[in-house]
Amino acid sequence: xxxxxxxxxxxxxxxxxxxxxxxxxxxxxxxxxxxxxxxxxxxxxxxxxxxxxxxxxxxxxxxxxxxxxxxxxxxxxxxxxxxxxxxxxxxxxxxxxxxxxxxxxxxxxxxxxxxxxxxxxxxxxxxxxxxxxxxxxxxxxxxxxxxxxxxxxxxxxxxxxxxxxxxxxxxxxxxxxxxxxxxxxxxxxxxxxxxxxxxxxxxxxxxxxxxxxxxxxxxxxxxxxxxxxxxxxxxxxxxxxxxxxxxxxxxxxxxxxxxxxxxxxxxxxxxxxxxxxxxxxxxxxxxxxxxxxxxxxxxxxxxxxxxxxxxxxxxxxxxxxxxxxxxxxxxxxxxxxxxxxxxxxxxxxxxxxxxxxxxxxxxxxxxxxxxxxxxxxxxxxxxxxxxxxxxxxxxxxxxxxxxxxxxx
Numbered sequence: 001x002x003x004x005x006x007x008x009x010x011x012x013x014x015x016x017x018x019x020x021x022x023x024x025x026x027x028x029x030x031x032x033x034x035x036x037x038x039x040x041x042x043x044x045x046x047x048x049x050x051x052x053x054x055x056x057x058x059x060x061x062x063x064x065x066x067x068x069x070x071x072x073x074x075x076x077x078x079x080x081x082x083x084x085x086x087x088x089x090x091x092x093x094x095x096x097x098x099x100x101x102x103x104x105x106x107x108x109x110x111x112x113x114x115x116x117x118x119x120x121x122x123x124x125x126x127x128x129x130x131x132x133x134x135x136x137x138x139x140x141x142x143x144x145x146x147x148x149x150x151x152x153x154x155x156x157x158x159x160x161x162x163x164x165x166x167x168x169x170x171x172x173x174x175x176x177x178x179x180x181x182x183x184x185x186x187x188x189x190x191x192x193x194x195x196x197x198x199x200x201x202x203x204x205x206x207x208x209x210x211x212x213x214x215x216x217x218x219x220x221x222x223x224x225x226x227x228x229x230x231x232x233x234x235x236x237x238x239x240x241x242x243x244x245x246x247x248x249x250x251x252x253x254x255x256x257x258x259x260x261x262x263x264x265x266x267x268x269x270x271x272x273x274x275x276x277x278x279x280x281x282x283x284x285x286x287x288x289x290x291x292x293x294x295x296x297x298x299x300x301x302x303x304x305x306x307x308x309x310x311x312x313x314x315x316x317x318x319x320x321x322x323x324x325x326x327x328x329x330x331x332x333x334x335x336x337x338x339x340x341x342x343x344x345x346x347x348x349x350x351x352x353x354x355x356x357x358x359x360x361x362x363x364x365x366x367x368x369x370x371x372x373x374x375x376x377x378x379x380x381x382x383x384x385x386x387x388x389x390x391x392x393x394x395x396x397x398x399x400x401x402x403x404x405x406x407x408x
Contacts (some may be wrong), residue, residue, distance in 0.1 A: 026377075033383045034373040037266075039131060040391035042269040042349060043147065043218075043240035043368070045083050046070045050112035051305070058115050058123060059241040067316050069354035070366045072123050075142050082133045082143035085113055086238065087169065087376035088356065089153040091178045091282035092302060098328035103313045106153040108120030112168040113146060113212075128168055134165030146215065147171040147239060152180040157202060157250060161207050170398070171214035171239060174201070174224065183224040197227035205231045213400060217261075218251075218271075218351075223292070225257055234267035234373035235323035235397045240358070241353035242276045243268075243335045249276050255342050263344035267393045269351030270335055273358045275333065278327035290319045329362035333375045337387065345385050349394045 040129060049055040060073035071084065087109045092098045117126050125136045127143040128241045136143040148169040154160040161172075179193040184202035195267060205228060208215055215236045217225050238261065242254035248327070253261070253268060261268055274280065297303065297311040339348040352358040354366060362371045376386050 001193045009354065021083060022228075030287060030370060030377060033377060033386050034079045034390075035385040036383065037249050037373070037390040038082070038130075038137070038392065039080050039369065040084070040133070040349070040371075040394055041080055041354070042084045042237065043086055043149075043271070043356070044070050044083055044352060044358075044366075045086050045088050045149075046083075046354065047087060048074040049107050049355060051109070051118055052309075054140060056238050058120050063262065063359070063367075067319075069352075069359055069364070072120065074144060074365060074367040077367040078365075079363075080142070080366055080369055081137045082127060084145040084147045084171070084351070086147050086149040086173075086356070087113070087153070087164075088149040090300065090354050091152050091180065092299075094152070094155070094181060099157070102153045102155060103157075103167075103391075104159060105400075106148065106395055107167075108166070110146070110169075113144070114167070116249055127154055127167055128170070130211050130402060131394050133395070135324050137176070140142055145170055145215075147173065148338055149173040149216075149239075150180070150219075151182045151201075151204065152176065152178075154182075154204070155291035156181050158200070158204055158207055161204065161211065161213070165213060169213065171237060173214045173216040173239060174204075174220050174228070178217050183227070184221040185219055186221045187219070187226075187314045188221075192223065194223060197222035197223070197231065201279065202231050204232075209233045209368050209401075212402045218269075220272075222254070222257065226260070229260055229264050232264070234401045236261065237394065237397055238268040238351075240271035240273070240353045240356075242271050243338045246335050246338050247276055249279075250284055252275055253330060258339055258343050258347070262347040265313055265397065266347050267347050267397050268339060268343075269394065270332065270339070271353050271358065272294075272327075272353055272360050272363060273353045273356070274326040275307040276332045277360060282326040285356055286318060286321075286324070293318065326364075329360060329361045329371050329375050332363065332372065333379060336376070337379065345388055346393055346396070348389055349358070350390060 058072050061068035061071050061255040063069055087106055088101050089106050112122040124144050125141045127133050127145050146168045148164050151172050151174050157324045166324050174183050177187045182204055183197045184192045184194050216237050216239045217239045218241045244254045293314045300311050
């Protein structure tokens with residue numbers, strides 16, 4: 001009897017050990033897979049923080065209390081090898097004065113990025129070409145790429161494409177939330193202006209092709225998207241977009257657009273801004289409070305630096321009073337599943353939109369990126385698949401854009 005009892009206890013003990021070992025092996029596989037991938041986030045708005053002297057990219061910040069999603073220490077924690085920092089330009093007037101102000105604002109943001117590269121040369125290094133990331137990460141540094149978000153910054157002066165390219169911009173998001181002189185936006189309340197890409201925009205796209213600049217179709221209208229595909233001689237990217245079939249938002253891409261993007265050889269980089277991932281749960285008190293901040297302070301992008309600071313303080317107080325009900329990592333990977341199903345594994349990547357609104361439960365800042373890898377592995381994606389999603393597909397497109405321009 002004692003023998004049987006001992007045997008049963010041994011089996012129970014071995015069962016517990018096996019479960020523990022399986023958990024450890026799973027965690028080890030997640031870490032191993034994530035580390036082996038060349039991980040690139042194709043869109044963050046972190047440079048908006050560089051303009052504040054109070055922010056240090058080399059210091060660790062808390063995402064909840066300080067509202068910062070990306071810095072070098074957390075990139076290290078999250079295993080992110082490279083990041084596209086967006087030179088984001090909020091849109092104002094499209095007259096001569098507005099265009100000059102936009103150009104100067106862009107130059108100021110570019111300067112802030114390059115200043116950080118000079119300030120922390122032992123931690124980060126500028127990447128100019130698709131092949132640059134590999135030698136950079138071998139030296140245990142993080143690769144910094146630059147993208148320009150909103151071609152409003154070039155106004156009607158196409159020579160600025162060269163200017164911004166020489167400052168290291170390697171993709172141009174053609175517009176933001178409003179129409180500009182290049183193309184129509186997906187979210188301009190006034191509706192379409194050009195019915196797609198303008199004549200100036202056609203010339204701009206061809207110049208970008210010639211320079212080897214990736215054309216970013218995030219934010220642009222459906223008609224603009226199909227015009228871009230017609231005009232471009234190289235694959236394009238959507239640096240931070242989701243699938244409209246999963247979350248019906250005009251900022252997201254329809255199934256036909258995603259298939260067309262794949263036929264073009266391009267890639268859609270999955271955005272993790274919650275409202276684009278999952279239909280938001282109504283929060284009328286939160287919405288009213290945010291509307292009141294806008295009423296009191298005015299348009300954020302028209303404010304001076306002190307005005308912006310006051311706006312941000314009041315804006316984030318609302319998050320403390322009425323926390324957003326966020327989508328989660330599983331919801332994010334639902335989009336990836338859908339994109340893979342309709343376009344294939346070679347046409348999806350990740351562009352978080354951190355510091356521009358991105359962040360979901362389970363991946364609220366850059367330190368939690370492994371949780372996306374974990375969910376992918378949980379759903380049966382192979383290590384090869386994960387490598388493609390985390391950077392391989394984007395680097396392929398980047399290389400093909402360079403090759404089409406004659407640069408590579």
